[in-house]
Amino acid sequence: MSQAIRPKPRLTSAFQRLMSVHWWMALCYLILFIGGTGMSQLPREVTFRGMLYDFHKSIGILSIALLTWRIFVLLQVWWKKYSKRWxxxxxxxxxxxxxxTALYGFMWAVPIAGVLLSNSFKANNVKFFGLVLPDIFPQDKAMIDVGRNLHFWLAYTFLGFVILHTIAQWKVVRANWRRFQNFTAQLKQQQRS
Ligand code: HEM
Ligand code: HEM
Known part of the structure; x- marks a missing residue:
């Protein structure tokens, strides 16, 4: 392949796969943050509270599964990029x-703290869309508050890092916003003509 038509290293299929899982996971985190803050403020008597908790846990578990896949794709991206030159x-x-690296740390630690909280509270308490998952931590009253505090503080520190990351990627946000504006302007023009 000639130098002129060789794709830029950033645009390899592995990088595109990485960014695809990036946006799916960003959607999961949006649901987890909005759902998490909402559900934990509901009084115990609310009938659908339990359903919201189960849904939150399922999406949290899904985020761990996606993270495992993401790390695998990331390693492919790194291999392609850095095996040729540092x-x-x-x-x-x-x-x-x-x-x-900090974001990866939080993507792992926040859901694990969630599992610690749930397992400590009650055995067989984590389901993945109805499927009961094996416990990784024993039921232990003394650990409930540790799990709750860890999950709370790690989640909101994670949110802080996500905001930092969004600010760092602001150029991309602006470019996407312009693309969206152009797209809606084109749609309006098409409707008029
Ligand atoms: C919701 C939580 C988010 C997390 C945990 C996260 C995490 C990451 C991580 C770890 C990377 C490095 C590539 C990778 O390993 O996947 C990355 C890349 C990127 N993120 Fe996010 N991100 C989030 C949300 C966002 C948002 C809201 C934006 C919008 C501005 C954004 C824009 C980007 C862009 C443009 C890249 C590619 C940077 C490059 O070219 O290297 N991310 N993100
Ligand atoms: C990255 C994944 C996750 C994020 C970002 C997240 C985020 C949150 C947030 C923001 C809250 C509300 C905290 C508050 O304001 O009191 C919350 C609550 C909660 N989360 Fe998660 N969570 C995740 C994964 C999980 C997982 C995997 C589980 C369990 C399997 C879980 C179990 C819980 C429980 C039980 C609560 C309620 C805590 C309470 O009632 O005090 N979370 N989560």
């Missing part, structure tokens, strides 16, 4: 690396 270790590279 990155330039600039301060910007380290900054992005540290932020993305």
């Amino acid at each position: 990155p330039k270790f600039t301060p910007k590279w380290w900054q992005t690396f540290a932020l993305h």
